[in-house]
Amino acid sequence: MSGAAYGFFGRYLEIDLTAGAVRVRPLDSALVADYIGGRGLATRLFCDEADPAGDPLGPENVIVIAVSPLVGTNAPTSARGHMVFKSPLTGLIGTSNSGGGWGFSFKAAGYDALVIKGRSPEPVWVDITPAEVKILPADKLWGRDIHETTAELTAGFAAADRPRVLCIGPAGENLVRFADVANDKNRVYGRGGPGAVWGSKNLKAVRVAGREKIQIHDPEKYKSGYDQAMYLIRQAPVTKRILRELGTAGLVELINVIDMLPHRNFQDCTHREEDLERISGETIARTILERAAGCYLCPIGCQRHTRISRDGSPDETGEGPEYETVVLMGPACDIYDLAAITTANYRCNELGLDTISFGGTVACAMELFEAGLLPKEAAGGLHLRFGNAAVLEKLAIETAHRRGFGDLLAEGSFRLGAKYGRSDLSMSVKRLEIPAYDPRASFTQALGFMTSPSGACHLRGGYAVSLAFFGGNKEIPRFSLLQSPIAIRNMQNTGILQDSLGICRFTGYAFGSDPWSRMLSGVTGMDFSVARLEEIENRVAALERLFNLAAGAGPSDDVLPPRFADSAVVVAGEKRMVTREAQERMRRDYYRVRGWDEEGRPTAALLSSLRLAPIGRRPA
Amino acid sequence: MTGCCGKKMTVRVRFFAYFRDLFGGKEKIFDLDMGTKAGELLDLLGDSPARRDELSRPNLIVMINGADLASRGGPAAELREGDTVAIFPLMGGG
Numbered sequence: 201m202s203g204a205a206y207g208f209f210g211r212y213l214e215i216d217l218t219a220g221a222v223r224v225r226p227l228d229s230a231l232v233a234d235y236i237g238g239r240g241l242a243t244r245l246f247c248d249e250a251d252p253a254g255d256p257l258g259p260e261n262v263i264v265i266a267v268s269p270l271v272g273t274n275a276p277t278s279a280r281g282h283m284v285f286k287s288p289l290t291g292l293i294g295t296s297n298s299g300g301g302w303g304f305s306f307k308a309a310g311y312d313a314l315v316i317k318g319r320s321p322e323p324v325w326v327d328i329t330p331a332e333v334k335i336l337p338a339d340k341l342w343g344r345d346i347h348e349t350t351a352e353l354t355a356g357f358a359a360a361d362r363p364r365v366l367c368i369g370p371a372g373e374n375l376v377r378f379a380d381v382a383n384d385k386n387r388v389y390g391r392g393g394p395g396a397v398w399g400s401k402n403l404k405a406v407r408v409a410g411r412e413k414i415q416i417h418d419p420e421k422y423k424s425g426y427d428q429a430m431y432l433i434r435q436a437p438v439t440k441r442i443l444r445e446l447g448t449a450g451l452v453e454l455i456n457v458i459d460m461l462p463h464r465n466f467q468d469c470t471h472r473e474e475d476l477e478r479i480s481g482e483t484i485a486r487t488i489l490e491r492a493a494g495c496y497l498c499p500i501g502c503q504r505h506t507r508i509s510r511d512g513s514p515d516e517t518g519e520g521p522e523y524e525t526v527v528l529m530g531p532a533c534d535i536y537d538l539a540a541i542t543t544a545n546y547r548c549n550e551l552g553l554d555t556i557s558f559g560g561t562v563a564c565a566m567e568l569f570e571a572g573l574l575p576k577e578a579a580g581g582l583h584l585r586f587g588n589a590a591v592l593e594k595l596a597i598e599t600a601h602r603r604g605f606g607d608l609l610a611e612g613s614f615r616l617g618a619k620y621g622r623s624d625l626s627m628s629v630k631r632l633e634i635p636a637y638d639p640r641a642s643f644t645q646a647l648g649f650m651t652s653p654s655g656a657c658h659l660r661g662g663y664a665v666s667l668a669f670f671g672g673n674k675e676i677p678r679f680s681l682l683q684s685p686i687a688i689r690n691m692q693n694t695g696i697l698q699d700s701l702g703i704c705r706f707t708g709y710a711f712g713s714d715p716w717s718r719m720l721s722g723v724t725g726m727d728f729s730v731a732r733l734e735e736i737e738n739r740v741a742a743l744e745r746l747f748n749l750a751a752g753a754g755p756s757d758d759v760l761p762p763r764f765a766d767s768a769v770v771v772a773g774e775k776r777m778v779t780r781e782a783q784e785r786m787r788r789d790y791y792r793v794r795g796w797d798e799e800g801r802p803t804a805a806l807l808s809s810l811r812l813a814p815i816g817r818r819p820a
Numbered sequence: 821m822t823g824c825c826g827k828k829m830t831v832r833v834r835f836f837a838y839f840r841d842l843f844g845g846k847e848k849i850f851d852l853d854m855g856t857k858a859g860e861l862l863d864l865l866g867d868s869p870a871r872r873d874e875l876s877r878p879n880l881i882v883m884i885n886g887a888d889l890a891s892r893g894g895p896a897a898e899l900r901e902g903d904t905v906a907i908f909p910l911m912g913g914g
Contacts, residue, residue: 437877438912442837448913454836457906459886482840502913523913635914663914668888677891709912772887 206417207269207723208232208312212245213333215326217401218259218318222333227312233726234811237268237312238282239295239699240740245315246284246293247743247815252750256288256393257375257400259319265366266313267303268702269724270716272414273422276429277704279304279496281383287392288400289377289557289612290630290655292748292757296394297659297699299495300387302408305364309410316403325353325367325405330412338404345369345550346382353407367405368395369552371600375399376610378557378633379600382549386503386519387495390554392632392654414723422722429707429715433499436710443706444492444501446481448523451663453480455527459771460641460665462532462634464586465563466627469638469769475536479526488542490517500706508542518546521555524658527636528559533566534586544592551600556658557612560633562595564613564626565605573620580605624762630655630753635662639778640764641771642668642678646778647688647786650758653744659705660695661688681782685789693737700740739810741794742802750815755800758787827854829901831861836908842874852899858884859895861905879910 214223235241242264254260263285270278281303287294306314310330323338341349346369353365364383371379372395379395380388398404416422433439442450455461456476459469477483488508494501507517521529521542529541548555562584568574569584576583580598582591582605598606608616613626613633627634632655639646648661656662667676667687676687694712698705701716713730720728748757760778768775791798795806807813834847843865852861862882866872874880882889883906889897899905 437838437909442909443912446837446911450837450911451913454908454911457834457836457883457886637914658914666912666914678888705914706912709910772885772891 205229206415206725207272207720208237208414209310209412211311212313212315213311213328214315214317215333215335216318217316217320217324217335217403220320220335222335232269232724234736234739236700236720236728236736237266237271238280238702239266239284239297239696240736241313241700242266242282242284243293243295243740243743245313247747249315249317250286250747252286252747252815253752254286256286256291256397259317259401261286261397261400263316263394263397263401264313265306267307268700269414270719271303271307271702273416273719273723274497275426275703275719276433277495277498277500277707278702280702280704281306282699282702283381283389283394285392285394285397286751287632287654288375288396289393290632292630292655292751292753293653293744294392294394294397295654295660295699295744296389296391298383298387298389299498299704300364300384301496302364302366302383303702304496305410306408307414308412309408310412314406316401319400320402323402323404325407326403328406328408330410338402341404342373343370346552347385347550349405350385353405361409363407363409365405365407368398368403369550369600371395371552371610372399373404374600374602374610376553376599376602377612377615378554378561379552380554382552384495386549388549388554391556391657391659393554395552416723417725418722420722422719425715425718425722429711429719430499432711432715433707438709439500439706446485447492447502447504448481449479449484449504449521449526450481451523452476452526455637458641458665459769460638460645462527462636462638464534465532465567465625466634466638466763467567469641469771471531476531478536479530479538479541481523483538484521488538495704498704500704502706506542508539508546510539516543516546518542518549520545520549524636525555525559528556528563528633529592530559532559532563532636533592535589535592537589540589540592544596547593547596547600551596553596553600556635557633558596558599558609560627561609561613561616562592564617565609567625568617568620568622571622573622578605578608627761627763628656629760630757632656637663637665638769639760640769640776641665643681643778643782643786644668644676644678644684644687646760646764646783647684647790648691650760650783650787651688651692651790653741653748661692664688664691667691679776681785684786685793688790689793692741693734696737696740697733700736735810738795739812742806742810742812745796745800745802746812746815749801755787758800759783828852829854829856829899831856831899831902832904833861833865834904834906836906837911839874839908842871854901856899857895858882858889858892858897858899858905861899862895865907874909877909881908881910882906
């Protein structure tokens with residue numbers, strides 16, 4: 201490596217699975233200056249390689265995983281990685297972030313990013329160490345679940361030398377469109393179906409290990425940001441104790457209080473308090489929680505390590521459920537059975553299914569069933585009525601293996617609804633299932649779902665209603681058409697920065713950009729002032745938009761499902777919906793604050809200021 | 821309490837997260853004078869230094885029947901018979 205690189209190694213790996221070839225390529229420091237790492241860098245490398253018109257499950261799709269210059273330091277929550285791919289669920293950019301230790305170990309192998317292309321003729325896994333990169337047969341791993349695969353590939357190592365494994369389960373192998381990719385067994389790149397892209401390439405796992413260390417340019421500057429960050433994390437109640445005590449499911453009762461908790465495939469937001477108490481964060485903590493834990497380098501600790509005891513069955517242990525899982529597999533299906541939700545969550549973790557899309561797809565199936573559109577025979581003889589908790593675990597297994605009705609569920613809610621002539625019953629944006637916040641209860645939330653580049657995501661515009669609570673003197677009223685576009689632009693930009701830094705959303709409850717600016721500048725020796733970080737956020741947002749435009753997206757994709765414009769829910773005593781006119785106005789204003797034209801295209805002036813060029817279809 | 825005519829009303833107060841430990845339960849029912857304001861209820865709840873500290877945090881969230889306090893006019897908002905007031909610290913997740 202060059203002796204001048206601080207915070208990064210100046211090289212990335214490119215693996216062509218078709219040719220079985222590995223290349224080490226130089227990483228220009230200008231890319232770090234313009235995109236940092238993580239989501240920013242991965243998006244840049246992806247857009248340079250991928251064909252926007254290509255088949256997401258064809259060999260032409262490209263997977264890029266990147267880490268940030270902070271990965272390798274002790275910055276709080278900084279071990280995260282980011283994966284970019286063309287999504288088989290949305291047909292647009294797929295962008296997914298995960299905690300866990302894989303990102304840290306990958307960086308310690310001496311690389312800043314990993315680019316995977318082509319398709320192996322046979323199942324393979326990849327072993328990456330500083331000494332060599334090997335592509336190895338995976339025929340004995342194929343068919344095994346995520347926990348088994350991880351155990352197999354980490355067996356026989358002493359704890360200090362134990363490698364980390366990123367892998368898919370049967371769901372990815374079977375090209376389930378919402379299959380995930382997992383590291384540390386239960387930390388997942390969850391949304392948009394990256395597991396199916398891995399499966400389409402016959403790629404089972406990537407194991408990493410190493411002890412390479414980055415150089416830090418200005419340790420004192422870095423430490424000043426670090427000290428401030430740690431102090432603030434220990435001061436803010438959310439990061440100091442609430443997430444550790446209650447997990448993310450602490451939100452269940454809160455989101456209900458503000459009339460936003462989905463019910464019966466988003467048909468209403470009405471629940472009985474005693475039902476919600478059965479699945480709340482408090483109940484999880486009191487009844488099934490064995491211990492809370494954090495991802496690598498995380499002092500916050502929202503992970504739920506749980507145990508389920510059921511009569512007649514041996515105890516089961518695993519991780520979860522988190523808030524989104526509780527609600528999508530729970531009230532969204534009219535289910536309030538914590539054991540059933542948790543057990544199905546365990547199966548999703550093992551088999552490699554995104555719990556949000558799985559729950560949203562089951563909820564859609566239940567509505568189709570109750571409407572008489574989905575015959576019982578087509579549903580494998582199951583009574584898919586709302587509230588039937590007994591089907592959850594079985595459906596997770598069938599979906600991951602594409603068996604019976606599971607083959608249809610594996611396509612996601614949009615394609616399932618379309619098969620029965622009712623794609624409008626898919627509660628999705630850009631075909632990605634909506635997380636656990638009803639958009640009618642907050643215009644800001646609605647716009648967040650509408651404009652996320654990867655579809656309705658809990659990490660890209662999810663929980664936007666929180667802006668109404670903790671904005672301090674910048675609080676955004678929940679129903680402000682005027683303020684929502686700027687609020688969502690800012691919230692999305694914060695997410696881009698966090699994903700590019702490789703750090704967790706939840707640090708945002710304790711502090712903003714300033715400590716990160718000092719840590720990143722201290723590590724790299726580059727100018728990452730807050731103003732420069734904002735420029736980078738806008739650059740990445742524009743680049744993601746350019747890819748989506750080249751992939752065929754336009755304003756008509758930046759909309760909510762018709763249900764939210766046509767039928768009201770009662771919020772704080774008033775009937776609320778998000779009319780098409782309200783959606784159009786917010787979308788138009790959002791494009792303006794982004795510097796995009798009325799068709800949502802970044803203007804030439806914006807592209808020039810961000811030093812970006814439009815993306816066209818790549819020559820075959 | 822500012823009162824009028826000696827009439828009383830019932831207001832339900834719900835607590836969330838660690839406020840349940842702080843206030844000794846999930847909820848309390850208060851019989852308040854008609855016309856009692858939200859700010860006066862918060863004063864009533866802040867009956868110890870620890871409770872006052874928490875109720876003074878800038879990120880305290882107070883909802884009345886699902887609507888945030890600011891949209892009801894802030895601490896000067898008059899409570900009504902049957903209101904449910906939810907009080908919680910800033911909570912994260914998602």
